Structure formats: structure tokens, C-alpha cells
Amino acid sequence: MTTTLTNELKHEIWQLLREYQQFRAADVRNQLVKLNFGLVRKEAHYWTNQCQESYDDLLQVGCLGLILAIERFDISKGHAFSSFAIPYIRGEIQHYLRDKGVTVRIPRRWLALQQQAILVSRSLREKYNRQPTDSELAAALEISSQEWQEIKLAWANRAPLSLDIPVQNGDEGGTLLGELVPDNRYRSFQLAQEDRIRLQQALVQLEQRTREVLEFVFLHDLTQKQVAERLGISVVTVSRRIKKGLGLLKHLMCMAED
CATH class of the missing domain: 1.10.10.10 (Winged helix-like DNA-binding domain superfamily/Winged helix DNA-binding domain)
Structure with a gap:
């Protein structure tokens, strides 16, 4: 049942994105913000644990990033909207924190894993005679692919x-x-x-x-x-x-x- 609902929601979002790209109606954009608000909540919750800013303030800033993603999304390119929107939401929050002079810390465990990944990547290159994939790196580090992606983003955006x-x-x-x-x-x-x-x-x-x-x-x-x-x-x-x-x-x- 959950999978069905998720697929239905994705279909609804896609249809609204198509409609918004054609007509740029404010009510459609607002509906898209409402349906994708979970992306903003997730990012705001993460960054609340990295700084002293309030959750509500980060929600508001993250929504600006979501709106920007809606404005710039092109359905003809076939990207998943959530994957497209998250960098915009995250980027807007990070920009806000930097403007306020907030020091964003990367968890010590992630710093250690990033350093370990350099050595692991070199070892896997020698083993396979090619650059290892993200999945292979995550497996070698004994973490999930999702956590490895989060580590990469945190490192790149520090x-x-x-x-x-x-x-x-x-x-x-x-x-x-x-x-x-x-x-x-x-x-x-x-x-x-x-x-x-x-x-x-x-x-x-x-x-x-x-x-x-x-x-x-x-x-x-x-x-x-x-x-x-x-x-x-x-x-x-x-x-x-x-x-x-x-x-x-x-x-x-x-x-x-x-």
C-alpha cells in the first residue's frame, strides 16, 4: 500500500510540474511546495543538529530553495525532482548559515570516513584497474550508499x-x-x-x-x-x-x- 501511495504521489507531483512549466500558476507552485515539504523538513532537521539556528528559520530558508528548484526544473531532462531539489534546498540553507557567520561542523566520524575513503579508493583502483564506484566505496567502508553520498556532499560543501x-x-x-x-x-x-x-x-x-x-x-x-x-x-x-x-x-x- 505504501509503495502504491508513493507512486501515486510521484505521479501527482510530475503532473503538477508539467502544468507549472506550461502555465506558471502560483497556486500550482504552492501545491508543489506543500507536496514536497518533507524534503525541506529533512534538510532543516539535519542542519539544526549542526548549528544553533532555529528549526523554523531553517524551514523558511529551505522553502526558498524548494521554490527555486520548482522554478528551474525541466521535466524534459527526465531527472527525479527530489534529487534535483535537494541541492537547492541544502544550498539555500548553507548560504544562509554562511551569511550569518555560522560555523557548520562535519561530524568527526564523517571526517574520518572521508580520509579512510582516500586510501580505500586507491586500494580498489589497484585491485580493479579502474575507479571504484560509489557503491563499492560504501561497501568497503561498511556504510550505506546514502550515507556515503551525504558525506561527499558535506565535504564538498564545507x-x-x-x-x-x-x-x-x-x-x-x-x-x-x-x-x-x-x-x-x-x-x-x-x-x-x-x-x-x-x-x-x-x-x-x-x-x-x-x-x-x-x-x-x-x-x-x-x-x-x-x-x-x-x-x-x-x-x-x-x-x-x-x-x-x-x-x-x-x-x-x-x-x-x-
């Missing part, structure tokens, strides 16, 4: 994206991550929240190894040599991955802007 770091690409000069953002007004460290979310969603769509290279360079400020050593690949490969990744990101960002 600090704002450093968009002004230049990356040298051989003879072609340097590239700034902020240059991928279509709106020139936001090509700075203080990137608009909506564009930050769009950028992070584009990163998620990249092949895992390419995404890892970009995250190590732009999020963790590692040199190309350090990235090569950490991932067990050559500096030339790192440079190629950066060039390829930046090109794909630019394409994905322009698509999102359209």
Missing part, C-alpha cells in the same frame, strides 16, 4: 567554491572557475547562490575521475602535482582532465542558463 583560482592549461593560459558562470556580475568569490548551485549540479554530472580532479584543484586548493600523487595518475593526465572538465562544465552551465 566551504564556498574558490572561483578565482587560476588553473594553467599548457600554452593556452589560465582559466578561472568563475569564468564558467554566464552572468559576468557574479564572476567573483561571492558568486550568486543560484549560480553556485547550478555550478555544483554541473559538477555532479561529470564523470567521477574528472569531477575529483576539479574538486581537488578548486575546492581543496591542491596543485596539479598533489592531485596526481593523490589519485595515482600523471600530471599530464591531471592537466588534460582539468581542460576536459572545464569545457564540459562550461557547456553544462550554458545549457542550464538556457
Whole structure:
């Protein structure tokens, strides 16, 4: 019975999203917010345990992220709405906390697992001669795939994206991550929240190894040599991955802007 109701709810949400995309009616949007409010509650509850802000305040902020997700969702791309909306909700809450100067802590257990994952990933690469999947990493760490995804998100979002770091690409000069953002007004460290979310969603769509290279360079400020050593690949490969990744990101960002 529960599965049937869940499927019925998903169908109802999908139909409303289709209707909203066509007519942009406020009452349809409000209905979508009501039906998806559980996503906001879950995120608000999580972040309440990470800071001193009130649950009600985080609910209100999270709803802004949900509304933004509803506005930007494109049913033609076939994504699940919940997977699309959660980064918007989470991003809005994190942006709010950072603006208030709130220090968001990552659980010590997650920090330890993230460090352990680096060693485990290297071992699995040697065993399988390829990059391990998220499921394989989670199994090796003896945690659920869902918890591993939460750890990855917490680690990636623990600090704002450093968009002004230049990356040298051989003879072609340097590239700034902020240059991928279509709106020139936001090509700075203080990137608009909506564009930050769009950028992070584009990163998620990249092949895992390419995404890892970009995250190590732009999020963790590692040199190309350090990235090569950490991932067990050559500096030339790192440079190629950066060039390829930046090109794909630019394409994905322009698509999102359209």
C-alpha cells in the first residue's frame, strides 16, 4: 500500500510540474511546495543538529530553495525532482548559515570516513584497474550508499567554491572557475547562490575521475602535482582532465542558463 501511495504521489507531483512549466500558476507552485515539504523538513532537521539556528528559520530558508528548484526544473531532462531539489534546498540553507557567520561542523566520524575513503579508493583502483564506484566505496567502508553520498556532499560543501583560482592549461593560459558562470556580475568569490548551485549540479554530472580532479584543484586548493600523487595518475593526465572538465562544465552551465 505504501509503495502504491508513493507512486501515486510521484505521479501527482510530475503532473503538477508539467502544468507549472506550461502555465506558471502560483497556486500550482504552492501545491508543489506543500507536496514536497518533507524534503525541506529533512534538510532543516539535519542542519539544526549542526548549528544553533532555529528549526523554523531553517524551514523558511529551505522553502526558498524548494521554490527555486520548482522554478528551474525541466521535466524534459527526465531527472527525479527530489534529487534535483535537494541541492537547492541544502544550498539555500548553507548560504544562509554562511551569511550569518555560522560555523557548520562535519561530524568527526564523517571526517574520518572521508580520509579512510582516500586510501580505500586507491586500494580498489589497484585491485580493479579502474575507479571504484560509489557503491563499492560504501561497501568497503561498511556504510550505506546514502550515507556515503551525504558525506561527499558535506565535504564538498564545507566551504564556498574558490572561483578565482587560476588553473594553467599548457600554452593556452589560465582559466578561472568563475569564468564558467554566464552572468559576468557574479564572476567573483561571492558568486550568486543560484549560480553556485547550478555550478555544483554541473559538477555532479561529470564523470567521477574528472569531477575529483576539479574538486581537488578548486575546492581543496591542491596543485596539479598533489592531485596526481593523490589519485595515482600523471600530471599530464591531471592537466588534460582539468581542460576536459572545464569545457564540459562550461557547456553544462550554458545549457542550464538556457
